[in-house]
Amino acid sequence: MVKRALITGITGQDGSYLAELLLEKGYEVHGIVRRSSTTTRERIEHLHMPAEVGHLPLALHYGDICDLTSLTRIIEEVRPEEIYNLAAQSHVRVSFDMPEYTLEVTGMGAFRMLEAVRRAAPNAHFYQAGSSEMFGKVAVVPQNEATPFHPRSPYAIAKVFAHYTAIHYREAHGLFVSNGILFNHESPRRGENFLTRKVAIAAARIYRGLQKDVSLGNLDAKRDWGYAPEYVEAMWLMLQQDEPDDFVIGTGETHPVSDFVSAAFDAVGLRGEDHIAHDEQFERPTEVDILQADPSKALRRMGWKSKTTFNDLVKIMVDAEVARLG
Numbered sequence: 001m002v003k004r005a006l007i008t009g010i011t012g013q014d015g016s017y018l019a020e021l022l023l024e025k026g027y028e029v030h031g032i033v034r035r036s037s038t039t040t041r042e043r044i045e046h047l048h049m050p051a052e053v054g055h056l057p058l059a060l061h062y063g064d065i066c067d068l069t070s071l072t073r074i075i076e077e078v079r080p081e082e083i084y085n086l087a088a089q090s091h092v093r094v095s096f097d098m099p100e101y102t103l104e105v106t107g108m109g110a111f112r113m114l115e116a117v118r119r120a121a122p123n124a125h126f127y128q129a130g131s132s133e134m135f136g137k138v139a140v141v142p143q144n145e146a147t148p149f150h151p152r153s154p155y156a157i158a159k160v161f162a163h164y165t166a167i168h169y170r171e172a173h174g175l176f177v178s179n180g181i182l183f184n185h186e187s188p189r190r191g192e193n194f195l196t197r198k199v200a201i202a203a204a205r206i207y208r209g210l211q212k213d214v215s216l217g218n219l220d221a222k223r224d225w226g227y228a229p230e231y232v233e234a235m236w237l238m239l240q241q242d243e244p245d246d247f248v249i250g251t252g253e254t255h256p257v258s259d260f261v262s263a264a265f266d267a268v269g270l271r272g273e274d275h276i277a278h279d280e281q282f283e284r285p286t287e288v289d290i291l292q293a294d295p296s297k298a299l300r301r302m303g304w305k306s307k308t309t310f311n312d313l314v315k316i317m318v319d320a321e322v323a324r325l326g
Helices: 013-024 068-078 092-097 099-120 154-173 195-207 228-238 257-266 296-302 310-325
Strands: 004-008 028-033 059-062 082-085 125-131 176-182 214-216 246-249 276-278
Touching: 004 013, 004 068, 013 028, 013 228, 028 068, 059 068, 068 099, 082 099, 092 099, 092 154, 099 125, 099 154, 125 154, 125 228, 154 176, 176 228, 195 214, 195 257, 195 310, 228 246, 228 296, 246 296, 257 310
Parallel strands: 004 028, 004 082, 028 059, 082 125, 125 176, 176 246, 214 276
Antiparallel strands: none
16 A cells, blocks of 8 residues: 655755655655745656656645645645655744744644644644754753753744644644654755855855855854755654654764865865855854754664764765756
8 A cells, every 4th residue: 555645845955855755665745835926846846757766756735834724625635644744934044034934834834734634634643843953052962852942043932832732732632743853954955045055055166266255154053964865764764653752863973163164165175264254144143052962762763873974964065066067
């Protein structure tokens, strides 16, 4: 019997990699997309070519995370066994400029999805995308599933709301709901306004002589960076467990932003410090100084661990940008 999966946020980095993974596993994959005057589906365009990838194309449905009626209708039509809620306004710095929208989409959006599942597919396994940003001003290093949250941005606040809403629906309504607390994960499909992709693009363009420098904010913030295709496998594994639970997903290593910059420019034979300009507009009003995962529970319970090294991740991203430039 072919399993059916439904993904919100399918046009994003994680959604596109997850769709690929599920299709390779023989799933019937459905995605929810917003109706707009322009299309933003470049990350999943290749999945509409079954002759090339060897499987049926995925099915897309018009809906909106802010519209409970459309979410309920789609779930009733698709009847998925697995649902992955990846939709969000996910840029932390932007959340300070658009706090209400971020809370509406990232926080209340999760509530609407869970309520739609309760009404239309109460037996489905549900994945809620959490974030290491929920830890914020961390109490301990590294962070695990028991570490207290101290969110430091509207985005993080919205994710904390979504996290506890998921737990509520699990405990109050008996739904199979698992939270993935994912630390930073990157790839060549990362949005261009995210720091890692911005740095990778700049390194490639400077290497090609197309620009001279790149403006960045805080270079001292430390993050736990992994490779996105590996992290979507962890999402899938969570929904294959006998019981729902919450899992921290990360590498267990931390690096300052300055290390990422150095590695990116090293990949093209340049010195990062020669091409970096500081710009306060990229500073957060409240910074998160260090995030470092303790993913031991994921290894112990699911057999999952990160495989791609930090330097290999950075090289993958920079090489992709150099290739894009021809």
